[in-house]
Amino acid sequence: MADEVINGLENMRLTTEEEEVITISDEGRKEEIESCALNLVGKFLTCKPFNKRAAQNTLRRAWSLEEGVHIIEVGSNLFQFKFSREFDLDRVLNKGPWSFDNQVLMLRRWQPGMTAANVKFDSVALWIQIWGAPFDMSSSEVAAEIGSRLGEVVGVEKRKVREGQNLFMCVKVAVPISKPLRRGGFIGGSNGQRSWVNYKYERLPLFAIFVDSSATT
Incomplete structure (x- = not known):
């Protein structure tokens, strides 16, 4: 998806205004960087539709984190898991693999610059x-x-x-x-x-x- 976007931009004739890079200050990013620091990004290895709410509830119970993790859908079959403690994040990452309905959950730790379009699970x-x-x-x-x-x-x-x-x-x-x-x-x-x-x-x-x-x- 990210490659398609980049290729599409290369084939476009941008205006002078569109070519301008909008520089975001570190201060403007500070709160979100701190929020993402304890995040995992995950995707189920499946091409089939599934009950996303049931999947989230199942993971919370499996992780014993009914309240300790906030799950946000950030793309098609793409989820952001926001933890409140480093201990819980490490435990989830190290104790896997986790699954729902026999479909494995692929997980990656958040990295600066990661977007729903460029995150890869290989x-x-x-x-x-x-x-x-x-x-x-x-x-x-x-x-x-x-x-x-x-x-x-x-x-x-x-x-x-x-x-x-x-x-x-x-x-x-x-x-x-x-x-x-x-x-x-x-x-x-x-x-x-x-x-x-x-x-x-x-x-x-x-x-x-x-x-x-x-x-x-």
């Missing part, structure tokens, strides 16, 4: 369990290395050395929604021996193996 942060790795490769470092091949690593679950069970490794990855989810992959050491590991995605909503890329715009 990934979903998912916790991925890695099963079947050799005992000598079951470490946080290995989990991060594997995760980096799947997307951008957001976090790694660190296990205690004396923990009774260590059945799998776990890494949180911002997985590109334009690519199919991988079922697993081969890992190998310097000796050339390779092993197959399985990926299990935690709290995975209706996230198709092949995602419709039109849902990203």
